[in-house]
Amino acid sequence: MLASDRVTLAAGDVYGPAVSLPPDLEAAIVSRLGRLGMSRSLLEVSDEARQVSADLGGLTFAYPLGDALVGQACDHVIDGERYGTLDPILAEAVQGRFGAPRGPVLPQVQEAAVSAEVSPAGPEPSMAQLAQEGRGWAEEDLVLLAQFPDAAERLAARRASLRTEVAEEGGPAIDRAMLETLIQAVEGSTDSEGSGEMAGARVTVRRSTPAAGAAAAGPGGSTVAGPADDHMHRVLSPMVGTFYRASSPEADPFVREGQKVEAGEVLCLIEAMKLFNEITADVAGTVRTIAVENGHGVEFGEVLFVIEPVAK
Amino acid sequence: MKLLVANRGEIAVRVIRTARELGIPTVAVFSTADAESAAVHLADEAVCIGPPPPNESYLVMRNVIGAGEITGCTHVHPGYGFLSENATFARACADAGITFVGPSPDVMERMGDKVQAKDAARAAGLPVLEGSDGAVSDFAEAQEAAKRAGFPVLLKAAAGGGGRGMRRVDTPEELPNAFDVAQREAIAAFGDGGLYVERLLEGARHIEVQIVADGLGGVLIAGDRECSIQRRHQKLVEEAPAPNLPDATRNAMHQACIDAARAWNYKSAGTLEFLVDAQANFFFLELNARLQVEHPVTELVSGLDLVAEQLRVASGEVLSRTGVAVANGHSIEVRVNAEDPSVDFRPSAGRLREFHMPGGPGIRVDTHCRQGVMVPPNYDSLMAKLCVWAVDRPRAVARMARALDEVVIEGVPTTVPLFKEIMRERAFMEGKYTTAYLTEHADALPTLGSG
Numbered sequence: 001m002l003a004s005d006r007v008t009l010a011a012g013d014v015y016g017p018a019v020s021l022p023p024d025l026e027a028a029i030v031s032r033l034g035r036l037g038m039s040r041s042l043l044e045v046s047d048e049a050r051q052v053s054a055d056l057g058g059l060t061f062a063y064p065l066g067d068a069l070v071g072q073a074c075d076h077v078i079d080g081e082r083y084g085t086l087d088p089i090l091a092e093a094v095q096g097r098f099g100a101p102r103g104p105v106l107p108q109v110q111e112a113a114v115s116a117e118v119s120p121a122g123p124e125p126s127m128a129q130l131a132q133e134g135r136g137w138a139e140e141d142l143v144l145l146a147q148f149p150d151a152a153e154r155l156a157a158r159r160a161s162l163r164t165e166v167a168e169e170g171g172p173a174i175d176r177a178m179l180e181t182l183i184q185a186v187e188g189s190t191d192s193e194g195s196g197e198m199a200g201a202r203v204t205v206r207r208s209t210p211a212a213g214a215a216a217a218g219p220g221g222s223t224v225a226g227p228a229d230d231h232m233h234r235v236l237s238p239m240v241g242t243f244y245r246a247s248s249p250e251a252d253p254f255v256r257e258g259q260k261v262e263a264g265e266v267l268c269l270i271e272a273m274k275l276f277n278e279i280t281a282d283v284a285g286t287v288r289t290i291a292v293e294n295g296h297g298v299e300f301g302e303v304l305f306v307i308e309p310v311a312k
Numbered sequence: 313m314k315l316l317v318a319n320r321g322e323i324a325v326r327v328i329r330t331a332r333e334l335g336i337p338t339v340a341v342f343s344t345a346d347a348e349s350a351a352v353h354l355a356d357e358a359v360c361i362g363p364p365p366p367n368e369s370y371l372v373m374r375n376v377i378g379a380g381e382i383t384g385c386t387h388v389h390p391g392y393g394f395l396s397e398n399a400t401f402a403r404a405c406a407d408a409g410i411t412f413v414g415p416s417p418d419v420m421e422r423m424g425d426k427v428q429a430k431d432a433a434r435a436a437g438l439p440v441l442e443g444s445d446g447a448v449s450d451f452a453e454a455q456e457a458a459k460r461a462g463f464p465v466l467l468k469a470a471a472g473g474g475g476r477g478m479r480r481v482d483t484p485e486e487l488p489n490a491f492d493v494a495q496r497e498a499i500a501a502f503g504d505g506g507l508y509v510e511r512l513l514e515g516a517r518h519i520e521v522q523i524v525a526d527g528l529g530g531v532l533i534a535g536d537r538e539c540s541i542q543r544r545h546q547k548l549v550e551e552a553p554a555p556n557l558p559d560a561t562r563n564a565m566h567q568a569c570i571d572a573a574r575a576w577n578y579k580s581a582g583t584l585e586f587l588v589d590a591q592a593n594f595f596f597l598e599l600n601a602r603l604q605v606e607h608p609v610t611e612l613v614s615g616l617d618l619v620a621e622q623l624r625v626a627s628g629e630v631l632s633r634t635g636v637a638v639a640n641g642h643s644i645e646v647r648v649n650a651e652d653p654s655v656d657f658r659p660s661a662g663r664l665r666e667f668h669m670p671g672g673p674g675i676r677v678d679t680h681c682r683q684g685v686m687v688p689p690n691y692d693s694l695m696a697k698l699c700v701w702a703v704d705r706p707r708a709v710a711r712m713a714r715a716l717d718e719v720v721i722e723g724v725p726t727t728v729p730l731f732k733e734i735m736r737e738r739a740f741m742e743g744k745y746t747t748a749y750l751t752e753h754a755d756a757l758p759t760l761g762s763g
Contacts, residue, residue, distance in 0.1 A: 031313045031386075034627040122733030239376035240361050272378030273408055297382025299360040300375060301344060 021046050022061055025070050032074055043079050049073035055109050058096055058100025063090055065098065065152040086112040154293050233283045235305040239300040241272035245294045253294075255287050255305075268304055270298060313627060314339065316380040316410065317355065319391030320370060322680045322697060323603070324351035327389045330619040339383045340377055341397075343369035345688040352678040357383050364690040370394045373401050380410045387626055389413040389619070393692065395604040397424055398616040413626040415580045415601045423599045427470045427508055430596075436575035438568055438596040441513065441552055441587070447506035454491050454509050458484070461511040467491060469498035470506035480512060513595065515746050516587040518542065519554045520600075521569045522610045524621045526631045527579030533566045533636040534618065535610045540747045541734070543657050548727065549646050549734060550606035552613050553639040555705055555743030566636050581607075581622050603698065605647070612643035612701040641701055642708040648679075648696040648718070650687045652725035654761035660725040661689035670718035674701045674711050687724055695726070705743060709735055730759040 020028070029045050052072050053059045061069060068089040076082050086109065092098070094113040096104050136290075145152040190299045237243075245253040245268055254266050261267065261281045289306035292298055314337045317324045324340060326349060331338045335403035340355035352358040359379035362369030369375065371394060380388055388410050390396035398418040406412065414420070423429045427446045434440055445468040458465045458481065467479040467490055479494040481487050491507070499505040522534040538554035539547045554562070569584050585597040585603050607618050614637040621631060651657040667683045679696035680732035681687070687695060700715055702708040713735040719728050737756045739745050745753075754760050 023333070024337075025335070027313060027335040030629070033626055034629050037628070039629050042469045224753060239372075240359055240375040240382065242378075243380055272374050273404060275374070297359075299379070299382075300750070301360050 002211065021049060021070070022066065025049075025061060025066050028067065029070055029074065036078065038078070045070070045073050045077050048076050052076070052090075054103070055106040057091060057105040059090070059093055059101070065093055068093075072202060083108055087261040121235055154296070157293065158289075158291065231287065231309065233285060233307045233309050234303050235267060235279065235281065235307060237270060237300060237302045237304050238279070239272060239277060240299050241270040241277070241297070243292045243294065243296055243298045244269040244271060244276070245290070255290070257287055257290055259287050261285065261287060261307065279304065281305075283307055283309045308310050313387055313623070314383070314385045315413075315623070316341070316376075316383070316385035316388040317351065317391070317643055318370070318376045318380075318388050319394055320346050320349065320680075320691065321395070322352060322678045322694060323391040323393075323605075324349075324679045325354060326678050327391060327619055328354045330617055330623070333617075334620060334623065341370070341379045341386055343690075345690055348685065350682070359383060363397075363567055366394065366687060366690060373398075373754070374406050376401075377404055377410065380405075381408060383712040385410055387411045387413055387623070389622070390602065392602050392605055397600075397732075399424065403629065411626055413580065413622050414530075415578060415582065417611070419578060420601050421425075421524050423601050425470065426468060426504070426598065429598055430508075432576060433572065433596045433599075436572040438572050438584075439594060441511045441595045443510035447508050449490060451491050455484070455487060455508040456509065458487060461509060464512040464514070466510045466512045467494040467507050468510060469494070469502055469504070470508055471502040471504040482591060508697045513587050513589055515748065516589050517554070517746050518547075518585065519557065519565070519588050519594070520583050520585045520604075520741045521565055522581070522604075522607065522618070523569050523573050523578070524579045524581045524616075524618065524625065524631060525573045525579060526625045528630055529574075530631040530634040530709050531570050531573045531578075532616075532621070532631050532634050533569055534614050534616055535637055535639050536562060536565065537606060538743075539566075539606060539608055540745055541740075541749050542747055543750055547606060547647065548649075549644065549731065550609055551642065551644045551705075551708070552609040553642070553720065555642075557588070558592050561588070561594060565594055568596075572596075581618050605694070607647050608678060608697060609645045610700045612676060612699060613639040613641055617641065642705040643699060643701045644708050644712050645699040646712065646731045647694055647727065648698055648719070648721070648731075649727045650695050651691040651693050651727055653727055653730040653759050657727070659689075659693040660724050661687050663687075664695075664721065664723045666720050666722035668718070668720040669696060670715040671696065675699070675707075675715055676701070695721070695724075706741075709741055730757060733757045733759055739744040 026046065029042060030039070033039050033041055033045065034307075048071050049072075052069050053061065059065050059069060068087045072087050072090055075085070091113040094101065094109060141152065141156070144155070245255075245267065247254070254268055255261055261284065263281055263284045265281045266278045267281055268279050270279055271277070285307040287305055288308050291303045291305065298304065314326075315331050316339045317327050318341055319327070321341065328340065330340045332354070338355040338357075340351045340358040341361045342352050342365050343360055343362055344360060346352065347360065353491040357381070361375040362372055362381055362598055373395065376388075376395065388405050390401070390413070390543075396414065397420055402412040402414060402417040402420060402625065406417075422432055430440050433447065442461040443451065443465070447585065448454045448457055454467070464480060464482045467481060469478065479490040481490045484594060490737040495505045498507060518540045519538055521536050521537055524532045524534060535552050536554045536557070537550050537552045539550045541547065541549040565586065572578075572584065580601075583600040583602050585600065586594045587597055588594045603618060603622065610616070611618055616633075616637060624630075624632065649657070649659070650661065651659050663686050664681060664683055667681050669677045669679060676699040677696055678699070681695045687693070692759050698712075698715060698719070700708055700711040702711050713732065716728055716732045716735065721728065735755065739749070739753055739754055750757070750760065
């Protein structure tokens with residue numbers, strides 16, 4: 001409530017009802033225009049975005065088209081020229097990559113779309129391509145990879161390292177999820193052990209006692225590490241920052257999986273505020289798992305390395 | 313924009329809510345004590361920054377800024393407390409390419425020092441309490457300044473706050489001893505023995521003015537607040553607008569704040585705190601260069617979203633409105649703290665076996681608590697801010713009394729019983745009270761246990 005005689009409306013109510021784009025897109029426009037000192041053009045851009053959508057046969061403001069439509073509209077308003085260039089995603093959309101356009105496409109756009117550079121395979125790898133790359137992935141993993149390349153790669157790497165860890169010790173590959181279920185089942189029960197069949201081998205998980213150490217293998221099984229209370233040592237991040245395995249992009253990593261380390265040996269760097277902090281091993285032993293991908297962010301308390309300590 | 317919320321508790325929730333309404337993605341930071349907190353659940357992403365003690369988590373700039381870096385944040389909102397008034401932090405954010413949602417580091421630095429702030433206020437034409445010009449270096453100077461100001465006077469630590477290094481001196485004879493003690497206290501608490509002398513205003517009210525400025529010439533007076541009900545210089549009850557404040561005084565205060573904001577080239581939200589004496593003279597105390605705990609009462613009567621305005625200004629936008637917002641109706645806030653009012657407001661940690669807050673017409677609750685969660689011992693004791701709005705003050709008081717009767721909290725002692733008594737106490741109902749309220753009306757407030 002403002003006294004009209006003492007108030008100047010500075011920039012119009014930019015969050016008012018006249019703008020009806022999804023709020024995230026609206027916020028994107030606001031911040032983009034703000035950087036250019038063109039905040040007053042918000043209404044113009046949102047109108048233009050709706051016009052662009054109509055010109056392109058009624059594209060919806062959904063990912064990834066919403067961002068592209070808004071970007072295109074911003075370009076129009078900023079350049080004062082329509083369709084001087086066409087966003088490649090919009091060009092693909094006009095050509096039917098996301099389904100047939102709902103309405104007629106403006107001829108001017110049609111031309112621009114044909115001349116626009118569209119990468120032959122599109123921005124994401126196709127299922128066929130991924131299957132060809134192989135890696136022995138299941139189809140659902142490939143779908144994950146196609147949709148969330150970063151996370152899926154990490155998952156795969158972690159899984160592969162687990163398999164290696166077990167395989168190195170002469171056992172067969174073991175499904176970690178099943179193993180964890182088994183461990184939880186033992187932890188949650190009064191039984192001192194539980195066993196199950198995995199990958200053709202019988203795995204037994206025993207409740208650890210201070211003297212006996214951690215989960216031990218049954219006959220014909222493998223020695224494996226339980227998730228929490230086992231003899232493995234976990235190196236946790238003492239800070240927040242970006243994880244680097246080497247001192248520079250060209251240098252060799254400080255450590256690799258399977259490598260022996262001494263206490264005090266540098267394992268990785270964590271960078272925050274342009275300062276690089278060395279993280280050292282607090283026990284001597286063998287690096288079993290490197291839990292973070294090079295260049296990824298880590299938070300306080302996150303597991304960085306799993307080290308199997310030297311037996312005393 | 314992608315926003316790092318560098319705080320915890322209800323204020324982190326408060327900031328995330330506005331960001332979500334604006335479609336801005338958010339990143340919460342949390343200590344291991346807050347892993348299941350409401351802010352962590354509401355934010356799009358969350359980064360653990362350390363163990364429970366604040367000086368190992370929420371106050372560790374490297375980890376807070378690191379969290380912004382690894383998640384690609386463009387802006388950081390500091391909330392209140394923690395790093396919110398730390399100029400070094402604001403500079404470090406800028407160095408890391410993250411925009412600090414708040415005033416410039418230079419302004420924060422100047423206004424954080426009581427002596428410099430007073431000089432800046434005087435230069436901007438704000439009335440200040442008589443006293444020493446800056447910090448006094450020795451006893452002779454203190455004596456001179458005290459004589460000029462007139463007894464009683466207050467000795468305050470230049471670097472201080474929160475009541476430490478503060479001494480009341482009623483007569484010239486008391487001064488030598490008080491000066492020694494205050495100086496020792498100031499050195500112990502702040503590593504700086506600088507003191508200044510100020511006239512002590514008795515029977516005064518604490519009234520503050522909320523401003524937002526865009527640094528581009530636009531200044532918005534969002535309204536004034538009455539915050540006189542305090543214990544140990546910490547507020548318990550706030551209302552907007554300040555009751556029984558003569559129009560002439562209110563207008564003069566607002567105009568003085570506009571002039572000061574322009575003179576300081578202030579940017580972002582801020583609060584100018586004043587003491588107002590029985591004759592309605594007002595004196596500038598300090599500027600809080602951040603969002604304040606009690607900002608919701610101003611939002612309720614002005615219709616503004618102060619966090620949204622802060623975010624606009626931080627993006628280089630102009631304010632959505634400038635001028636003076638006229639209060640519509642009346643709003644009251646009480647701070648529901650995990651404290652026992654009967655033992656000098658002793659804070660108390662514990663698990664909330666029951667936690668039910670009121671609802672219905674005219675109620676706003678800002679909280680991060682819910683049934684079953686721990687109130688950890690490591691942080692301040694604020695559990696919830698219960699605010700009401702009504703068309704006028706009597707109805708707001710009645711609504712707050714009703715709302716307080718609906719509160720159910722079990723597991724920790726709370727300030728709620730005290731508030732129930734205050735809402736039914738005569739001086740409060742008439743809106744006639746000063747910073748001495750809790751002492752003067754202790755008889756009518758049996759919860760305080762001092763009667």
